Amino acid sequence: MNLNHIKSSTLLEIDNLSLSFQMYKGFVEQQQLEVISNLSVTVHSGEILAIVGSSGSGKSLLAHAILGILPENATIKGTLRYKDRILTSSYQEELRGEKLALVPQSVSYLDPLMKISGQVIGHKDKSKRKLALKNIFKRLELEEKTENMFPFQLSGGMARRVLVATAVIGDAELIIADEPTPGMQTDQALEALAIFRKLADEGKGIILITHDIDLALNFADNVAIFYAGTTLEITPPKDFLDGEHALRHPYSKALYRAMPQNGFTPLAGLQPYAGTITKGCPFAPRCAECMEQCKKEIPPMRKLRDGYVRCYYAT
Amino acid sequence: MRVTKSIQTTLKYIIRMLTLLFAVSVIAFTLVKLSPVDPIQQYILSTGAVSPEQREELEEYWGIDEPPVKQFINWFSALLHGDMGTSLLYRRPVLDLIREKFLNTLALMICAWVFSGIIGFSLGCAMGVSKDKLCDRILKRICLFLCSVPTFWLGLVLLLIFSVWLGLFPIGFSSPIGMMNSDVSIWQQIHHLILPALSLSLMSFANVALHTRQKLIDVLESDYVLFAKARGEGRFTIVKRHGIRNILLPALTLQFASFAELFGGSVLAENVFSYPGLGSAVSAAGLNSDVPLLLGITLFSAVFVFTGNLIANILYGVIDPKIKEDYEIQNTSHNSDGHTVSENDNNE
Numbered sequence: 001m002n003l004n005h006i007k008s009s010t011l012l013e014i015d016n017l018s019l020s021f022q023m024y025k026g027f028v029e030q031q032q033l034e035v036i037s038n039l040s041v042t043v044h045s046g047e048i049l050a051i052v053g054s055s056g057s058g059k060s061l062l063a064h065a066i067l068g069i070l071p072e073n074a075t076i077k078g079t080l081r082y083k084d085r086i087l088t089s090s091y092q093e094e095l096r097g098e099k100l101a102l103v104p105q106s107v108s109y110l111d112p113l114m115k116i117s118g119q120v121i122g123h124k125d126k127s128k129r130k131l132a133l134k135n136i137f138k139r140l141e142l143e144e145k146t147e148n149m150f151p152f153q154l155s156g157g158m159a160r161r162v163l164v165a166t167a168v169i170g171d172a173e174l175i176i177a178d179e180p181t182p183g184m185q186t187d188q189a190l191e192a193l194a195i196f197r198k199l200a201d202e203g204k205g206i207i208l209i210t211h212d213i214d215l216a217l218n219f220a221d222n223v224a225i226f227y228a229g230t231t232l233e234i235t236p237p238k239d240f241l242d243g244e245h246a247l248r249h250p251y252s253k254a255l256y257r258a259m260p261q262n263g264f265t266p267l268a269g270l271q272p273y274a275g276t277i278t279k280g281c282p283f284a285p286r287c288a289e290c291m292e293q294c295k296k297e298i299p300p301m302r303k304l305r306d307g308y309v310r311c312y313y314a315t
Numbered sequence: 316m317r318v319t320k321s322i323q324t325t326l327k328y329i330i331r332m333l334t335l336l337f338a339v340s341v342i343a344f345t346l347v348k349l350s351p352v353d354p355i356q357q358y359i360l361s362t363g364a365v366s367p368e369q370r371e372e373l374e375e376y377w378g379i380d381e382p383p384v385k386q387f388i389n390w391f392s393a394l395l396h397g398d399m400g401t402s403l404l405y406r407r408p409v410l411d412l413i414r415e416k417f418l419n420t421l422a423l424m425i426c427a428w429v430f431s432g433i434i435g436f437s438l439g440c441a442m443g444v445s446k447d448k449l450c451d452r453i454l455k456r457i458c459l460f461l462c463s464v465p466t467f468w469l470g471l472v473l474l475l476i477f478s479v480w481l482g483l484f485p486i487g488f489s490s491p492i493g494m495m496n497s498d499v500s501i502w503q504q505i506h507h508l509i510l511p512a513l514s515l516s517l518m519s520f521a522n523v524a525l526h527t528r529q530k531l532i533d534v535l536e537s538d539y540v541l542f543a544k545a546r547g548e549g550r551f552t553i554v555k556r557h558g559i560r561n562i563l564l565p566a567l568t569l570q571f572a573s574f575a576e577l578f579g580g581s582v583l584a585e586n587v588f589s590y591p592g593l594g595s596a597v598s599a600a601g602l603n604s605d606v607p608l609l610l611g612i613t614l615f616s617a618v619f620v621f622t623g624n625l626i627a628n629i630l631y632g633v634i635d636p637k638i639k640e641d642y643e644i645q646n647t648s649h650n651s652d653g654h655t656v657s658e659n660d661n662n663e
Binding site: 064067069093095096097098101102104106108109110111112113114122123124150152166170 | 561564
C-alpha cells in the first residue's frame with residue numbers, strides 16, 4: 001500500500017444519520033427522543049475530522065453509534081459505511097477493537113482493579129500485543145513502571161496517554177477520540193493532540209470530538225460544527241482563522257464572534273433540547289437571517305467553496 | 316516501615332477487640348442483672364426443696380447480696396484468669412461446653428456459609444447478566460421470597476417435607492438417638508447436618524445473590540464496561556474480565572461480615588432441629604437462667620463476629636489495590652473500617 005493510496009481512501013461515510021431513544025413519557029405513553037438528526041460526515045484516512053459542538057449536542061452518542069455500543073433503546077436511521085461496506089452490527093462487532101478504536105474521555109473508562117498492562121493489551125492477540133506494548137509506551141513517553149500501575153495511580157496526562165495506547169496497540173485504522181482534552185493543561189492538551197496528528201500523518205483516520213474549538217483548529221484537517229444533533233457546517237480550519245466572512249453558516253459566524261480572541265460576543269438564546277427539535281433548521285429560532293422556508297424544513301447539506309453547509313442563504 | 320505499619324495495624328485491632336469485649340461484658344452483665352433471671356432459683360429447682368435459711372446461705376455464698384459493681388468485678392476478674400464459671404444447667408465448666416458445642420455449630424455454619432456463598436454468588440451473577448429477562452425475574456422473586464421468610468419457618472417446612480413426609484432425613488439431633496458418640500460415623504453426622512445447614516444457607520444465599528446481582532448490574536453499566544464493549548469484548552469476556560474482578564471484593568466482604576446473621580440464624584435453626592450446638596445452648600441457657608453459660612456464649616459470639624469482620628477488613632487490604640497502597644505507601648492512619656462490628660443480641 002503506498003502512502004498516496006492511504007491518503008485518498010475514504011474510511012467512514014455517515015449519510016443522513018438519525019438517532020433516537022425510546023423513552024417513557026409518564027408511565028404508559030412512549031415517545032421517541034431524537035438526539036441526532038440528518039447527520040452527514042465523511043472521514044478519510046490520514047485526516048483529522050474535528051467534531052465541535054457544545055455539551056448536549058449529541059457528540060458522544062455519535063461515537064457510540066459508529067462503534068455500535070448504543071444502549072438497547074436507541075434506534076438508528078440512515079446509513080453508516082466503513083470502507084464502502086455498510087456498517088451492520090455484525091460488521092461493527094468485527095471491527096471493534098481491531099480497525100475501529102475509541103479513545104474515551106477519562107480514566108473512569110479503565111477497569112479500576114486491573115493493571116494498566118492488561119488493559120492496554122486487551123483480550124485479543126495477547127502475546128503479539130505484549131511485545132508491542134513496550135514500543136508503544138516508549139513512543140507515548142510512558143514510563144515502563146506504568147504497566148504495573150492501577151488506574152487510580154495515574155496522573156491526568158498519563159491516563160490520557162494510556163487511553164491513546166489502547167487504541168494504537170490494536171493497529172486501528174479509524175480512531176474516535178471522545179473529548180480527549182478536558183481537564184488538561186494547555187501544554188498537556190497540545191501534547192495529546194500532537195499524538196493524534198502524528199497518528200493521522202501515519203495514515204489513520206481520526207475523529208476528534210471536542211468542545212475546545214481553538215485546539216481543534218490547530219490540529220484538524222476539517223472541522224464539523226455540530227448543533228442540536230446535526231452538522232451545520234463542515235469547514236477547513238483555515239476559514240475559522242481567516243475570519244467571519246470566510247465561514248458559511250450563521251451559527252459558525254456567531255461561534256466565531258463568541259470566541260475570546262474575536263470579541264467574546266455571546267449569542268442570545270439556547271441550543272434546543274433533544275426532543276424539542278422541530279422539523280425546520282434547528283438554528284432557526286436564533287438566526288437573524290431566518291426565513292419562512294427555514295422553519296418548514298431543514299436545509300440539505302450542500303457544497304460551498306471548500307466546505308459544506310446546511311443553509312439556504314449561506315454564501 | 317512496612318513492618319511497623321503492620322504492627323501498628325495489628326495493635327489497633329487488638330485494642331479494638333479488647334474494648335469491644337469489655338463493653339459487651341458490661342452490657343451483657345447489666346442486662347442479666349436487670350432481667351428477672353434468678354440463678355439461685357434455677358439452682359434450687361434442680362436440687363430439690365431448700366429452707367429459706369439455706370437459700371440465704373446460698374445467696375451469701377454466691378455473693379448475690381453484694382452490690383452489682385462488686386459482682387461484676389468478681390466475675391470479670393475470674394474471666395481474666397480464664398475462668399468463665401460453671402454452667403448451672405450442664406454442671407460443667409462453661410469454657411469446655413462452649414468448645415464442645417461450638418464444634419457442632421461450626422460444622423453447621425461452615426456448610427451453610429460455603430453453600431450460601433457459592434450458590435448465592437453464582438446465582439447473583441446469572442441474574443445480573445440476564446437482567447430483566449425471564450430467568451432473572453423468576454430467580455429474583457424466589458430470592459425475595461426466601462429473604463422475607465423466617466429461618467425457623469423454613470426449617471419447619473423442610474423438616475415436614477423431608478423428614479416427616481419423605482423420611483429422607485432424621486428429624487433432629489446431631490447423631491442417631493440412643494447411640495454412643497464414639498459409634499457415630501461421619502456419614503451419620505453429615506446426614507444429620509444436611510437439613511439444618513440447608514435451612515440456614517437458604518436464608519442467607521438469597522441475600523448474597525441479590526447483592527451480587529445489583530453489584531454486577533452496576534459494573535455492567537459502568538464506563539469501563541462500555542469501553543470494553545468498544546474494544547470488541549463480548550458479553551462473556553466482559554463478565555469474566557471485568558465483572559467477576561469487580562464484584563468479588565464486595566461479595567467477599569459481605570460473606571465475612573455475615574457471621575453475625577449466621578450466628579443469629581443458627582440459634583433458630585438449631586432449636587428447630589434440636590441440633591446440639593451453641594445456638595440451642597444459648598437459648599437453653601436463657602430459658603433456664605444459666606447466667607454463666609449465657610454470658611460466656613455472649614462473649615464468645617462477640618469474638619466470633621468480630622473475627623469475621625476483621626477477616627473482611629484484612630482481605631480488603633490484601634485484594635483491593637487502592638487500600639493496599641494506603642497500607643503500604645501512605646503513612647496516615649487511614650480508617651478502612653467501613654463495617655461496624657455488630658454484636659449479636661442473642662437471647663437477652
